[in-house]
Amino acid sequence: MVDMVMPLDPAANETLVEQEAAAIERIKKIRPILGDDVVILGHHYQRDEVIQFADFQGDSFQLSREGAKTKAKTIVFAGVHFMAESAVVLGREDQAVILPNMQAGCSMADMANLQQVLTAWAELEDVLMDDPSNHVMPITYMNSAADLKAFVGERGGAVCTSSNARGVLEWAFAQREKVFFFPDQHLGRNTGKKMGIPLEQMVLWNPLKPYGGLTDDEIRNAKVILWRGHCSVHQQFRPEHVDTWRKHHPDVNILVHPECMMQVVDKADYVGSTSYIIKTVEAAPPGSKWAIGTEMHMVNRLKQQQTDKMVELLSPFACLCSTMYRISPLDLANVLENLADGRVINQIFVPEDIQRNAKLALDRMLAIPK
Numbered sequence: 001m002v003d004m005v006m007p008l009d010p011a012a013n014e015t016l017v018e019q020e021a022a023a024i025e026r027i028k029k030i031r032p033i034l035g036d037d038v039v040i041l042g043h044h045y046q047r048d049e050v051i052q053f054a055d056f057q058g059d060s061f062q063l064s065r066e067g068a069k070t071k072a073k074t075i076v077f078a079g080v081h082f083m084a085e086s087a088v089v090l091g092r093e094d095q096a097v098i099l100p101n102m103q104a105g106c107s108m109a110d111m112a113n114l115q116q117v118l119t120a121w122a123e124l125e126d127v128l129m130d131d132p133s134n135h136v137m138p139i140t141y142m143n144s145a146a147d148l149k150a151f152v153g154e155r156g157g158a159v160c161t162s163s164n165a166r167g168v169l170e171w172a173f174a175q176r177e178k179v180f181f182f183p184d185q186h187l188g189r190n191t192g193k194k195m196g197i198p199l200e201q202m203v204l205w206n207p208l209k210p211y212g213g214l215t216d217d218e219i220r221n222a223k224v225i226l227w228r229g230h231c232s233v234h235q236q237f238r239p240e241h242v243d244t245w246r247k248h249h250p251d252v253n254i255l256v257h258p259e260c261m262m263q264v265v266d267k268a269d270y271v272g273s274t275s276y277i278i279k280t281v282e283a284a285p286p287g288s289k290w291a292i293g294t295e296m297h298m299v300n301r302l303k304q305q306q307t308d309k310m311v312e313l314l315s316p317f318a319c320l321c322s323t324m325y326r327i328s329p330l331d332l333a334n335v336l337e338n339l340a341d342g343r344v345i346n347q348i349f350v351p352e353d354i355q356r357n358a359k360l361a362l363d364r365m366l367a368i369p370k
């Protein structure tokens with residue numbers, strides 16, 4: 001009997017680097033064929049090999065709006081899952097939204113799910129002995145699943161971004177005594193602190209414990225109830241990193257994202273969203289020094305572009321968004337080639353009722369003066 005000899009797969013011996021290089025060439029070939037029917041959106045934290053193909057680069061909310069304004073029938077979102085969902089909510093009915101790799105989630109968004117938030121709301125009702133909507137304004141950060149945005153929308157609340165969080169909280173307090181803020185405790189706490197809310201009135205809700213691990217009095221006396229969630233990337237920046245920079249470079253400017261912990265934000269010179277960080281460094285004088293606390297791909301890109309300034313990551317360790325990194329040139333080539341063959345793969349769907357209520361929460365945010 002003769003053993004069957006399987007034909008060799010030429011790709012089997014290729015390294016990942018070679019496969020990605022080949023994928024980049026495949027994208028270059030296929031992209032012009034798709035033309036304006038497809039728009040590629042790239043989040044600031046996306047790696048260079050992918051972002052080079054983005055028609056628009058920005059933060060999640062800005063990108064969703066840009067995508068909706070184009071005449072493209074298909075939006076390919078090089079970002080993470082909640083961003084693609086937001087593009088569905090804000091997009092047109094005739095647009096399909098594709099996430100090149102369905103494993104690209106957001107660890108922060110995953111820290112709050114609808115069931116946990118519904119349980120928390122029921123527990124708040126129990127403690128307050130009233131419908132929480134009479135007292136508590138639910139606010140969700142843009143970095144949350146569409147069903148949480150819908151939860152908020154149904155209860156009179158709004159979404160916020162890292163650039164408008166203060167305005168949204170002020171709007172919330174003009175109507176109700178308390179704010180229930182999820183999923184990022186740091187953005188909520190940093191914003192509340194800037195507004196002068198005492199730390200003891202900003203309590204932390206642990207979704208893994210009954211009643212968030214809080215006493216009835218703690219809940220009744222709280223102004224802000226912060227969900228126990230965080231960004232695994234921004235959490236890595238520590239106050240010691242700021243101290244080290246200041247020791248070795250007394251003239252350095254510390255510029256951080258508000259998803260960083262309060263102890264880092266308190267020591268920083270400037271705090272703001274990704275767009276704010278980019279604009280601030282671009283407008284800075286030549287020779288100035290910047291240590292930046294946000295995702296490293298964005299910082300490295302700024303460093304390459306702003307060669308007349310010193311631009312470095314605040315942390316000595318690589319702080320990258322590993323979930324966003326899951327989108328590779330191979331994934332992008334795959335979805336684009338399928339599109340060219342008339343197949344829409346990795347499409348993100350959001351049920352209609354969730355879209356409607358999530359849109360309510362987003363529209364409320366947009367109506368709040370900045």
Ligand code: SF4
Pocket residue numbers: 045080105106107108109143231232233234295321322323324
């Ligand atoms: S950087 Fe943080 S918040 Fe942003 S997508 Fe990654 S895990 Fe989520």
